[in-house]
Amino acid sequence: MGKLNKTAMNKTEELADRLHSTAIHLLRQVRVQDAATGIAPARLSALSVLVFGGPISLNGLASAEQVRPPTMSRIVDALESEGLVRRRTNEQDRRAVVIxxxxxxxxxxxxxxxxxxxxxxxxxxxxxxxxxRQIENAVRAIQKAMTK
Amino acid sequence: MGKLNKTAMNKTEELADRLHSTAIHLLRQVRVQDAATGIAPARLSALSVLVFGGPISLNGLASAEQVRPPTMSRIVDALESEGLVRRRTNEQDRRAVVIxxxxxxxxxxxxxxxxxxxxxxxxxxxxxxxxxRQIENAVRAIQKAMTK
DNA sequence: CTGATATAGTTAGCAAGGCTAATTAAAACT
DNA sequence: AGTTTTAATTAGCCTTGCTAACTATATCAG
Incomplete structure (x- = not known):
């Protein structure tokens, strides 16, 4: 994969390409592990925001997960019906829920x-x-490169 | 994220954790770029196997993409109807198609x-x-760690 | 050479997870 | 008080994953 036009890419672009494909393969293998929890991926990911970040509004959770509110509303429905999360109304703003x-x-x-x-x-x-140690340094560098 | 129980993790586990989250964030940003092609992700990914790897059977494509044949059959339907791929019958084995x-x-x-x-x-x-250069070395190391 | 079995692909039908548009309820602002 | 904005939900669509069941072709055993 990606052998054809390497000549047309400069060194940084080649690195970008390899980095991308490495990230894909890494996550593909990890996903198999996550499947063992018995919770579907989007639900697991939302749950993780709640466990590590604490209670949050539905819109907050949606934007943390980079999905639209209706999508998150349905994910929370599913988590709730499995007894993994709980919805409360925010008493300061009764339109809002706290999950x-x-x-x-x-x-x-x-x-x-x-x-x-x-x-x-x-x-x-x-x-x-x-x-x-190399990986550790690289992780730091990647984070630096990718945050704005 | 991941701050709570760091004390219970050793150094390698901490690295694993940071590597995982970095990979997720990297790919999340890249996906936005891919959306600009106007082709849905699974279709784009299958198309890329065909472009970089050349013609292949449906079952071959399905296993390259780690999905079941019915899933791939439908993805190929969509790509075909958009004029991006073509199905041929394999004349050596008339059960099989070449995409x-x-x-x-x-x-x-x-x-x-x-x-x-x-x-x-x-x-x-x-x-x-x-x-x-650090990232380059790290990519190599990660590939080494994850294969086999 | 014929009947049984195996293989390649498709079809049907379900679930998860993404979206937009429309609705409801509460809050905030003239 | 009446209008506008905001938080969340509902309805309805599309994509992408799956299994089970089917069709057509190939292969193999006797």
């Missing part, structure tokens, strides 16, 4: 997160300490 | 790929050469 993870939701999320991190760490542990 | 990208499909894909790579490269170009 929070239940104990059960938090427990399940921590489990899944642990599985995912251990899976990745198991792979990373096969590298040398120097290689891991 | 190939049309000129139009290839052209659109190259455009989109160029946009995506340039977008990423634009961000990477704000880093120092040393930082880009």
């Amino acid at each position: 929070e993870a239940t104990e059960k939701g938090a427990a399940i999320l921590w489990q899944g997160r642990k599985r995912r991190v251990k899976f990745l760490a198991r792979h990373l542990s096969r590298l040398s300490a120097a290689e891991r | 190939e990208a049309t000129e139009k499909g290839a052209a659109i894909l190259w455009q989109g790929r160029k946009r995506r790579v340039k977008f990423l490269a634009r961000h990477l170009s704000r880093l120092s050469a040393a930082e880009r």
